[in-house]
Amino acid sequence: MGSLQTNELTLSYGKEPIISDLNLSVPEGKITVFIGSNGSGKSTILRSLARLLKPERGSVLLDGHEILKLSTKEVAKKLAILPQSPESPEGLTVYQLVKQGRYPHQSWLKQWSKEDEEAVKHALRATSMTDFHDRPVDALSGGQRQRAWIAMTLAQGTDTILLDEPTTYLDLSHQIDVLDLLFSLNRVEKRTIVMVLHDLNLACRYADHMVAVHDRNIYSQGAPEDIVTKKMVEDVFGLSCDIHMDPIFGTPLCVPHGKGRQLLKEKKFTEKQRKATLVPE
The missing domain is CATH 3.40.50.300 (P-loop containing nucleotide triphosphate hydrolases)
Structure with a gap:
């Protein structure tokens, strides 16, 4: 590590x-x-x-x-880094993209090897992208495209x-x-x-x-x-909220205090104001 x-x-x-x-x-x-x-x-x-x-x-x-x-x-x-919203050259296939992750392991003396090929195949399997290996990256859905980029970082080893x-x-x-x-x-x-x-x-x-x-x-x-905590969320995000336990994972669940909904709940909006601000019933 x-x-x-x-x-x-x-x-x-x-x-x-x-x-x-x-x-x-x-x-x-x-x-x-x-x-x-x-x-x-x-x-x-x-x-x-x-x-x-x-x-x-x-x-x-x-x-x-x-x-x-x-x-x-x-x-x-x-270490490998995946920046926000990465872009690939037009027409580059998933396999070609993932293969780029092996470039740090290449040199004049050490060209493409069986080890490199296995690393690429493993990365494709681990990200469930094997069936898309010959598909252009720019033809993928957003989720598939992100998986392809993660596969590239994974192949980097x-x-x-x-x-x-x-x-x-x-x-x-x-x-x-x-x-x-x-x-x-x-x-x-x-x-x-x-x-x-x-x-x-x-x-x-x-x-x-x-x-x-x-x-x-x-x-x-x-x-x-x-x-x-409520204080952390308010200090860091400037947001008033309640903290509950996620019923599935048992982790903290932040429930923001919605100001518009709260005003509506307290009946401080008139019917005219409600229509003007498009607050749903």
């Missing part, structure tokens, strides 16, 4: 820091999920962990070594996979499908999964370790049942 941590990490895209003095250790062999409001810096942290963003100060350590001092191939053999909002633009059914796949990769293949999610309730269902990002640093971190 590869360890991933930060030391006094400060990140910015200009003069104003987005993340300041961040100390974080990603649990090995677990599913870690970053949550927080838009613009809080979740994706920025993920990009830095993948060596896609140079720190203003501090460092990211991979297996105890400063990640910026490692070669691109060294990093690519230990890394212990750690980073994913930036892997359920973006997917309907609920495909969101669950993708998250179930990642859960399986973690439990069956022991991959360390680190991802950014917007949906707090889905994050609670799938995360072993949750990191709430707010005000340029970590607001709280730990198991969902330990950190997801």
